Amino acid sequence: MKLTIHEIAQVIGAKNDWSQLTNASVNNIEFDSRLITAGDIFLPLHGARDGHDFIPTAFEKGAIMTFSEKTVEQPHLLVENNLKAFQKLAQYYLEKTQVPVVAVTGSNGKTTTKDMIAAVLSKKYKTYKTQGNHNNEIGLPYTVLHMPDDTEKLVLEMGMDHPGDIDFLSKLARPELAVITLIGEAHLEFMGSRENIAKGKMGITAGLHGELIAPADPIINTFIPENQKITRFGASGEELYITKLIEHKDCLTFETNFLNDEISIPVPGKYNATNAMLAAYVGCHYSLSEPEIRSALGQVELTRNRTEWKKAKNGADLLSDVYNANPTAMRLILETFQAIPKNKNGRKIAVLADMLELGPTAVQLHEQVLESLDFTKLDAVYLYGPLMKNLEKVAADKPVSHFSDLKMLTEILSANLQPTDQVLFKGSNSMKLSEVVEKLI
Ligand SMILES: N#Cc1c(NC(=O)c2cc(S(=O)(=O)N3CCOCC3)c(Cl)cc2Cl)sc2c1CCN(Cc1ccc(-c3nn[nH]n3)cc1)C2
Numbered sequence: 001m002k003l004t005i006h007e008i009a010q011v012i013g014a015k016n017d018w019s020q021l022t023n024a025s026v027n028n029i030e031f032d033s034r035l036i037t038a039g040d041i042f043l044p045l046h047g048a049r050d051g052h053d054f055i056p057t058a059f060e061k062g063a064i065m066t067f068s069e070k071t072v073e074q075p076h077l078l079v080e081n082n083l084k085a086f087q088k089l090a091q092y093y094l095e096k097t098q099v100p101v102v103a104v105t106g107s108n109g110k111t112t113t114k115d116m117i118a119a120v121l122s123k124k125y126k127t128y129k130t131q132g133n134h135n136n137e138i139g140l141p142y143t144v145l146h147m148p149d150d151t152e153k154l155v156l157e158m159g160m161d162h163p164g165d166i167d168f169l170s171k172l173a174r175p176e177l178a179v180i181t182l183i184g185e186a187h188l189e190f191m192g193s194r195e196n197i198a199k200g201k202m203g204i205t206a207g208l209h210g211e212l213i214a215p216a217d218p219i220i221n222t223f224i225p226e227n228q229k230i231t232r233f234g235a236s237g238e239e240l241y242i243t244k245l246i247e248h249k250d251c252l253t254f255e256t257n258f259l260n261d262e263i264s265i266p267v268p269g270k271y272n273a274t275n276a277m278l279a280a281y282v283g284c285h286y287s288l289s290e291p292e293i294r295s296a297l298g299q300v301e302l303t304r305n306r307t308e309w310k311k312a313k314n315g316a317d318l319l320s321d322v323y324n325a326n327p328t329a330m331r332l333i334l335e336t337f338q339a340i341p342k343n344k345n346g347r348k349i350a351v352l353a354d355m356l357e358l359g360p361t362a363v364q365l366h367e368q369v370l371e372s373l374d375f376t377k378l379d380a381v382y383l384y385g386p387l388m389k390n391l392e393k394v395a396a397d398k399p400v401s402h403f404s405d406l407k408m409l410t411e412i413l414s415a416n417l418q419p420t421d422q423v424l425f426k427g428s429n430s431m432k433l434s435e436v437v438e439k440l441i
Helices: 005-012 051-060 082-097 110-121 139-145 165-173 194-205 218-223 270-285 290-298 327-339 359-372 388-394 406-416 433-440
Strands: 065-068 076-078 101-105 127-129 153-157 177-180 211-215 230-234 240-247 252-256 263-265 308-311 317-321 348-353 380-384 400-403 422-426
Touching (some): 005 082, 051 065, 082 139, 101 110, 101 165, 101 194, 110 270, 110 290, 165 194, 177 194, 177 270, 194 211, 211 270, 230 270, 240 270, 252 270, 263 270, 270 290, 327 348, 327 422, 348 406, 348 433, 359 388, 380 388, 400 406, 422 433
Parallel strands (some): 065 076, 101 153, 101 177, 177 211, 211 230, 230 240, 317 422, 348 422, 380 400
Antiparallel strands (some): 240 252, 252 263, 308 317
């Protein structure tokens, strides 16, 4: 990150006297104190715990500065709100570096389309893209401030949980090209209707100063700004469409109305052909040759294990969230899972495994997960791993059971699973809950 401390202090409007602080160049900015290395700035966020509690740890790990919402003994930049300061800094950094942004959103497929666009642009430009699920008001500025200094194109995924989320991200990132993959049914519980989802996704035009690529779905038509340059895709007759599709078990080949030759991708599914078609069009927009586009899409590496609902063999709904095994992400996914209405006559079950490398407060952090469990919504909680044993102890009178053995957990879960159940799986990757999910689907 090419920024100095005094420059950052000015940009975020630090309220304390920072002129006496070192004006060193900053290495990175982190909100997870485990990731702090020498020369970093720490960003205390209000996660499952108040991030300010971890300022001492951050400095032990080599931080040279911290944002702070209160006066602290360590060298700090005092601001009203750390997250807003972080977002303002990310917006400034994009203006300063002038790195062009391609923005991607949509109810499904945005992560795959983001990966495919980045793969195509990487053939010609030094390209950086959203990592994992860092697509929200915290993850997007984090991605901007972590892009390598030689980045020439930035592909940003924009996620939406609530109305207005995308407008905010678009105004921060000021994309020169935006892609909406599709207007589906996701997040209806927060968005209320497909119209609201469409309006929410079209928020991507709020900061857009270039072309929009969007589905032919008429539901977005009333939200298209005047004079907006737009290219629609969909069925035959639209500006972009697939003319031929040959699906295989784990790959597919397709042709389009705007490319001369066929394209093959190493994943099946017509929706992935559409995602690849959008990535190919973005490649054409940036003057890549068809051979470059074909080569990129033929070997694309997709972000694995996205947080998505899967169906068990018996029809039960499984939500496996394998990102960010930290106390905040655990709290956020539990809040989301518990807010979703149960299936008719169905149960809601949470399967929670240890969060690893949490440092000396790991036991308390696992006990504190109790604050995020709403037993008026949850019918059962299955715990796995030695640290989660601490949560079982503090949840004595609740429907909570602990397993030390993954095989036993899998057998019990499988034997009791009902077709109308909803089950959440969350824990550190190395706890291998993904193996339990694989056995159930
Ligand atoms: N609360 C909390 C903690 C973390 N939270 C996050 O990283 C975090 C994670 C998320 S997120 O949901 O994962 N996410 C981020 C990117 O975009 C998508 C969404 C969000 Cl939105 C916000 C935050 Cl603040 S990371 C982390 C915590 C608390 C424990 N920390 C390790 C640690 C534990 C103890 C000490 C310690 N040292 N000495 N005493 N205590 C130091 C560090 C690691």
